Amino acid sequence: MKIMVIGGGGREHAIIKALKKSRRVNEIYALPGNGGISADAVCTGIGAKDIPGAVKFALDNKIDYAVVAPDDPLVLGMVDELSKAGIPCFGPDKKAAIIEGSKVFSKNLMKKYGIPTAAYETFSDMEKALEYLDTAPVPTVIKADGLALGKGVIIAETREEARAAVKSMMEDRAFGDSGANIVIEEFLTGPEVSVLSFTDGRTIVPMVSSMDHKRALDGDQGLNTGGMGTIAPNPYYTPDIARRCMEEIFLPTVNAMNAEGRTFKGCLYFGLMLTPDGPKVIEYNCRFGDPETQVVLPLLKSDLFDIMQAVTDGRLSEVPVEFENKSACCVVMASSGYPKKYETGFEITIPDNIGAQVYVAGAKLESGRLLTSGGRVLGVTATGDTLKDAIDAAYCAAENIHFENAYYRKDIGKRALEA
Ligand code: AMP
Ligand code: GLY
Numbered sequence: 001m002k003i004m005v006i007g008g009g010g011r012e013h014a015i016i017k018a019l020k021k022s023r024r025v026n027e028i029y030a031l032p033g034n035g036g037i038s039a040d041a042v043c044t045g046i047g048a049k050d051i052p053g054a055v056k057f058a059l060d061n062k063i064d065y066a067v068v069a070p071d072d073p074l075v076l077g078m079v080d081e082l083s084k085a086g087i088p089c090f091g092p093d094k095k096a097a098i099i100e101g102s103k104v105f106s107k108n109l110m111k112k113y114g115i116p117t118a119a120y121e122t123f124s125d126m127e128k129a130l131e132y133l134d135t136a137p138v139p140t141v142i143k144a145d146g147l148a149l150g151k152g153v154i155i156a157e158t159r160e161e162a163r164a165a166v167k168s169m170m171e172d173r174a175f176g177d178s179g180a181n182i183v184i185e186e187f188l189t190g191p192e193v194s195v196l197s198f199t200d201g202r203t204i205v206p207m208v209s210s211m212d213h214k215r216a217l218d219g220d221q222g223l224n225t226g227g228m229g230t231i232a233p234n235p236y237y238t239p240d241i242a243r244r245c246m247e248e249i250f251l252p253t254v255n256a257m258n259a260e261g262r263t264f265k266g267c268l269y270f271g272l273m274l275t276p277d278g279p280k281v282i283e284y285n286c287r288f289g290d291p292e293t294q295v296v297l298p299l300l301k302s303d304l305f306d307i308m309q310a311v312t313d314g315r316l317s318e319v320p321v322e323f324e325n326k327s328a329c330c331v332v333m334a335s336s337g338y339p340k341k342y343e344t345g346f347e348i349t350i351p352d353n354i355g356a357q358v359y360v361a362g363a364k365l366e367s368g369r370l371l372t373s374g375g376r377v378l379g380v381t382a383t384g385d386t387l388k389d390a391i392d393a394a395y396c397a398a399e400n401i402h403f404e405n406a407y408y409r410k411d412i413g414k415r416a417l418e419a
Helices: 010-020 049-059 071-076 076-083 095-099 104-113 126-133 159-170 241-259 293-299 304-315 385-400 414-418
Strands: 001-007 025-033 066-067 122-124 140-144 153-156 180-187 192-199 204-206 215-217 221-223 229-234 266-275 278-287 327-335 356-362 361-364 370-372 376-384
Touching: 001 049, 010 025, 010 095, 010 140, 010 293, 010 304, 010 356, 025 049, 025 266, 025 304, 049 071, 049 076, 066 076, 066 095, 066 140, 071 095, 076 095, 076 414, 095 266, 095 278, 104 122, 104 180, 122 153, 122 204, 126 140, 126 159, 126 180, 140 159, 153 159, 159 180, 180 385, 192 241, 204 241, 229 385, 241 266, 241 278, 241 293, 293 376, 327 356, 327 385, 376 385
Parallel strands: 001 025, 001 066
Antiparallel strands: 122 180, 140 153, 140 180, 192 204, 192 266, 215 221, 229 327, 266 278, 327 376, 356 376, 361 370
């Protein structure tokens, strides 16, 4: 089988590494991939949002199956176009990807079908939003409707901050058209859990749970980032809570999408908060999380490609989806300064046999040397019998990897260990 994977970050590297283990996968192409992924797949110059380019590449190269990993091409409808061209895909079509593409859509879906989430109001008129803030409780959470590279959420501690956030989104268009509509919602508290799931629109199979660490600095301080590290499984996600989530959130979401004529097939990601009133949905993503994938897939025992094909064909209930009874920790090594300004172009040295898997997110190959090229550079994942073993092994490996200006959090998994 010839497979192509759309995307070029650490998540895609983890997907490609997992697909490589499949007995039926012979060749893997990455669109575009990156300097590190090129060790595991043929990287192309085709960008992740280039839909005509992807269709042409698939046809020219007789690709048997496509995995569309990032949010942008999914929301833009890449799966629809590839499917029309006869290429089977893993990932939702445009109609279903709206569950991530529009927060107004997903909030209204949850309200309509009684799926627990933060109370909210939506606005398309800035004056009305500002008026609402005069009496809204603080802290309050302001969200741009559309995709915003994971940055379209502002938690405002005061009404002043909330007003500034609304203006930045709706007037200054800090996130472009994504801020034409906004959601203002109730501030929730509690531990956060990420649950990625496979669904073919009928069956939904949650993967092992995980915990992201979104802030840049230790102790959950500093700016929000794309994610500075992850652990799995998430100790807050007990079997009891998992059962509740299946009944109150996962199945109702799949059924709601069907009822709306928007059957979701692919990886449905639930960002949950375990509040004193029970688990609630913070966000849906229409794809694998990054860097959650870098701890979830290394624990997958079953054949990823078998599962993906079963999702596409609507027979997920027939294939095994099993995870190892172990833990995993991913430490993201970033360029110092990320998520703000940072320098790139530094050589990365990764010794052999460091006891961890290195997923490359932001690096390019130049004359055989691997150079940093992004904010998040590497995801260093180790597994272990206990969470502590996994954390220790991931940090031991990270200490042995070198590039100038490397920065990583020193407390990934600390909160989970204390849970
Ligand atoms: P998102 O980009 O939607 O994942 O949101 C970024 C982060 O903002 C989440 O991981 C939460 O930590 C936080 N967040 C989002 N919505 C809420 C909420 N209603 N209450 C408290 N925190 C929230
Ligand atoms: N790690 C969160 C996300 O992928 O959106």
